[in-house]
Amino acid sequence: MIHLAVLGSGRGSNFEAIQKAIIAGELEAKVSVVISDKQDAPILEKAQSYGIPAIAVPRDNFDTRQAHEKEIVALLQNYTIDYIVLAGYMRILTSYFIRQFPNRILNIHPSLLPAFKGLHAQKQALEYGVKVSGATVHLVNEEVDGGRILGQKCVPVYDSDTEESLSQRILAVEHQLFPEVLQKISEGSLKIPMEVKA
Numbered sequence: 001m002i003h004l005a006v007l008g009s010g011r012g013s014n015f016e017a018i019q020k021a022i023i024a025g026e027l028e029a030k031v032s033v034v035i036s037d038k039q040d041a042p043i044l045e046k047a048q049s050y051g052i053p054a055i056a057v058p059r060d061n062f063d064t065r066q067a068h069e070k071e072i073v074a075l076l077q078n079y080t081i082d083y084i085v086l087a088g089y090m091r092i093l094t095s096y097f098i099r100q101f102p103n104r105i106l107n108i109h110p111s112l113l114p115a116f117k118g119l120h121a122q123k124q125a126l127e128y129g130v131k132v133s134g135a136t137v138h139l140v141n142e143e144v145d146g147g148r149i150l151g152q153k154c155v156p157v158y159d160s161d162t163e164e165s166l167s168q169r170i171l172a173v174e175h176q177l178f179p180e181v182l183q184k185i186s187e188g189s190l191k192i193p194m195e196v197k198a
């Protein structure tokens, strides 16, 4: 059993997929807390509906990125946490935060990394004309979308696709991929080296 903190900025569909996998007994994990940088993010309401502590830490309340992250780190210390799951967290973490949790932060990205890092990955894929895209779960390091890949799932890209239709197809596999990778970590079939905190 692994304990998770989920950080998200928006609708929280990946969080919900993880929570549903836990409830279905497919993922041996517990979400200890959900934190958002947006006061009114739907992910917070979703967490509350599952009885999970949900906390807003609005970015605008802090002078610097590091002050904002320090508040989140302080909050996380109140919970049992093995991994931090970024599920649509739309801020780039500073090295300060990343070094607090070396090899303990996972992100999901809507492309087959290392292709199409950064924002609007689905649009980038369409513009490039790739015929296959997908989703990637990876460790977070100091290079944006650059950490070690833990799992991927692919989807076809059709000539008729729009950014919206491709995003929906990728999102459907994201919802399978994140719980699957987390379960592999939980059962020990996917080993992540423990790094010493910097």
Ligand code: GRF
Residues within 6 Å of the ligand: 008, 009, 010, 011, 012, 013, 014, 015, 087, 088, 089, 108, 109, 110, 171, 174
């Ligand atoms: C997903 O497309 C994910 O790949 C990206 O942000 C989106 C989050 O969606 N990092 P949701 O909030 O989990 O619904």
